[in-house]
Amino acid sequence: MATGRTHRPATRSRGIPEATVARLPLYLRALTGLSERSVPTVSSEELAAAAGVNSAKLRKDFSYLGSYGTRGVGYDVEYLVYQISRELGLTQDWPIVMVGIGNLGAALANYGGFASRGFRVAALIDADPAMTGKSVAGMAVQHADDLEKIIDDNGVSIGVIATPAGAAQQVCDRLVAAGVTSILNFAPTVLSVPDGVDVRKVDLSIELQILAFHEQRKAGEGQDDTADEAGTETPAAAAKPARKGPDGDVPAVMQA
Amino acid sequence: MATGRTHRPATRSRGIPEATVARLPLYLRALTGLSERSVPTVSSEELAAAAGVNSAKLRKDFSYLGSYGTRGVGYDVEYLVYQISRELGLTQDWPIVMVGIGNLGAALANYGGFASRGFRVAALIDADPAMTGKSVAGMAVQHADDLEKIIDDNGVSIGVIATPAGAAQQVCDRLVAAGVTSILNFAPTVLSVPDGVDVRKVDLSIELQILAFHEQRKAGEGQDDTADEAGTETPAAAAKPARKGPDGDVPAVMQA
DNA sequence: ATGTCTTTGTGAACGCGTGCACAAAGATGG
DNA sequence: CCATCTTTGTGCACGCGTTCACAAAGACAT
Ligand SMILES: NC(=O)c1ccc[n+]([C@@H]2O[C@H](COP(=O)([O-])OP(=O)(O)OC[C@H]3O[C@@H](n4cnc5c(N)ncnc54)[C@H](O)[C@@H]3O)[C@@H](O)[C@H]2O)c1
Ligand SMILES: NC(=O)c1ccc[n+]([C@@H]2O[C@H](COP(=O)([O-])OP(=O)(O)OC[C@H]3O[C@@H](n4cnc5c(N)ncnc54)[C@H](O)[C@@H]3O)[C@@H](O)[C@H]2O)c1
DSSP, rough: OOSSSOOOOOOOOTTTHHHHHHHHHHHHHHHHHHHTTTOOOEEHHHHHHHHOOHHHHHHHHHHOOOOOOOOEEEEEEEHHHHHHHHHTEEESSSEEEEESSSSHHHHHEEEEEOTTTTTTEEEEEEOOOTTTTTTTTTEEEEEEGGGGHHHHHHHHOOOEEEOOOHHHHHHHHHHHTOOEEEEESSSSSOOOTTOOOOEEOOHHHHHHHHHHHHHHHHHTTTOSOOOOTTTOOOOOGGGGOOOSSTTTTOOOOOOO | OOOOOOOOOOOOOTOOOHHHHHHHHHHHHHHHHHTTOOOOEEEEEHHHHTTTTTTHHHHHHHHHHOOOEEEEEOOOOOOOOHHHHHHHHHSEEEEEEEEEEEHHHHHHHOOOTTTTTTEEEEEESSTTTTTOOOOTTTTEEGGGGGHHHHHHHOOOEEEEEESHHHHHHHHHHHHHTOOOEEEEEESSOOOOTTTOOOOOOOOOOHHHHHHHHHHHHHHOSSSSSOTOOOOOOOOOOSSSSOOOOOOOOOOOOOOO
16 A cells, blocks of 8 residues: 555556556466466466455456456466566566665565566665675675665665664655655555655554454454453553543444 | 455444554554654644544544544544554454464564564464474474464464465464464465454565556656557567567467 | 357446545634 | 634545456357
8 A cells, every 4th residue: 555645546547456456466476376387278267266366356357457368268377477477567677675684674685485576686775884794695785875876776666665663764765865666665654755656565563453353353243242351441541531432431332 | 355265244343444444553553653752632634644644534434433532622642542452452462373483484573563562472383393492582482283282272363374385374274273263474375264264464575566567657657648568678479469478488379 | 050158358236435525513712 | 601713523425346247259069
C-alpha cells in the first residue's frame, strides 16, 4: 500500500487493476513451479488452486493482460510465464540498494529469492563506520555518505529501507532526492514522499496485531458477544477521563 | 490475507470491517508516539496525518469502535490507546512460536518491536540439530521434535513460519494440528489450512515485483498511451507469435 | 463436417471501501 | 443563557473488486 498522503488517483493507466497486479507475482510463482516440472499447459482451475485464489478471479485477472488462453485446453505455461514477467517488468534488470544492514538488512541481503527474478542487489549501505567494508552476503557494505553516488552510478530506482524507525524518513528523503522512485520500507514508520514515488511497507508487528484481533474474536465466539474475557477490564489502565462513555468501560462492540 | 481455499465469508462478525482492522495498528502506533510526548488530545485531522490516512476514513474507522471522541476537541489519546488495544486484543498476552531460526528467523527473534505489544516469544524452534540449544536473542533454540509439546505447554495460538518454502506446508500442518489457529508465513508458498485458521503472509519478492510494475510504468509514461506493447527491449515476442522467451525457452505456443 | 465436451472470457449483479459534505454536538467566550 | 466556533459522526454516492453464470470458442472424436 502506498503510504503517505497519496490516495492514488486510481491506476489511471487505463489498464491493470491494482488488485490484479498484486496477484500476478502469485500466479508467476505457481507457474514457475509448473514450468520446472515441465507441465505444458494448465487450466484456470488448476492454476487458481495452486495460487490459492478463485478461478474466476484468475481468469478475469488474465483477461486484463490479453487473451492468452485456449478454450477447452487452458493456458500454455511457458508463454504465460513470459507474458506475466513482461507485464511486471521482470524481463529487465532492476538494480536495488539496501539501506541499513543490521539484523534484518543482513538477512534480506542473504535472501536469494528476489535475486532470482530481475532484481539485483547493487549495493548494501549502512551509516555505521564499523560496518563499512564488512562483507555481507559476499558484498562489501558501503558507507551512507556515498549513497547519492552509488544510486547515480548504478541507475538505481528501487530502494529498501531496513534502518531503525528514527532514521527511515531521513534515509527516504535522501533516496528520493537521489532519484529513487520506489521504496520498500521495513521500518515501522509512515514515510512521506512526493507524488510519483511509490512506497510499500512490510511490518511484522502490524501483521501480528491483525492476527491477534481475529484470534481474540475466535476465542470469544459462540457465546460471549462482548468480546471480553479474563481481565479485559483492565481496571486502572483505562485512564479514562471521567466524561463520555457509558461509564465504566463497557466494551460497546456494536453500535447502531 | 487468508490463503488457501477459503475466501473468507466476509468478516461476518457483525462489526469492524477488515480494512479498518488493518489500519488500527497504524493508529495505535501514531497514538503511542503522541502518548510518549504526553499529548493529551488529538484531532482526527492531526492523527490522520500522523498515520498517513484520510481524516474522514479515520473518523469512520473509529465510529465502528464507538463514539470515543469529543466534538470540538478531538480524541483523548490515552483513552483511545486503550480502546484500540483492547479491540485488537493486545490487552492480553499472546505467546507465539517461531519456527525456522535461520537468517530471517534470527533477525525476527531479535526484533523488539512486537515484544512491546502483547506478543511474547514463547519458543524458537528449528529442525537442525546443530541449532538446538544455541542461544538466539537470549533464548535457547528448541528442536522441532518438541513442537507439539511446546505449543501445548505454552498455550500458543499464533505461529510464525520462517523455514524454507519446501518445509512450510509441513510445518504449518503440524502447527495447526497442535492447536495453532493463526499463522504468519514468511516462506514463499501458498499454505493450505482448514477453516478457522488465519494465515497472513509477508513476501519481500512479491512486494518488489509490485514496485517493479509501477516503476516500469513510470518509465514508459509521457507518451505511449496504447499500453499494449511497452517498448521494452524485448525484440520479437511482443504479441502472440509463436516466438517467445527471454531465457531462450521452448516456444511451443500454439496460441493463435 | 458435425457433434460433443471442456474451458475460456466476460457481462452483470453485488458488496465493500472510500471520500465528500454537512448536520449535530459540544466547547468556549461573552 | 446565548452565540460562535471547532470537530466529530455519518448519510450518501461512487468506484473498485469479487463472484456468478453462461455464451462462445476451440479441441477432439466420429
Ligand atoms: N529485525 C526484524 O526482524 C524486523 C522486523 C520488522 C521490522 N524491523 C525493522 O527493521 C529495521 C531494522 O531492524 P534491525 O533489527 O535490523 O535493526 P538493527 O539495529 O540491527 O539494524 C539497523 C541498521 O541500520 C543502520 N543505520 C542506522 N541509521 C542509519 C542511517 N541513517 N543510514 C543507514 N544505515 C543506518 C545501523 O547502523 C544498523 O546497522 C527497524 O526499523 C526495525 O524496527 C525489523
Ligand atoms: N531471509 C530473508 O530475508 C527472507 C526474505 C523473504 C523471505 N524469506 C523466506 O523465509 C524463509 C527463511 O529464510 P532464511 O534466509 O532464514 O533461510 P535459512 O536457510 O537461513 O533458514 C531456514 C531455517 O529453517 C530451518 N528448517 C528447515 N526445515 C525446517 C523444519 N521442517 N522445521 C523447522 N525448521 C526448519 C533450517 O534449519 C534453517 O535454520 C525462506 O522460505 C525464505 O524464502 C526470507
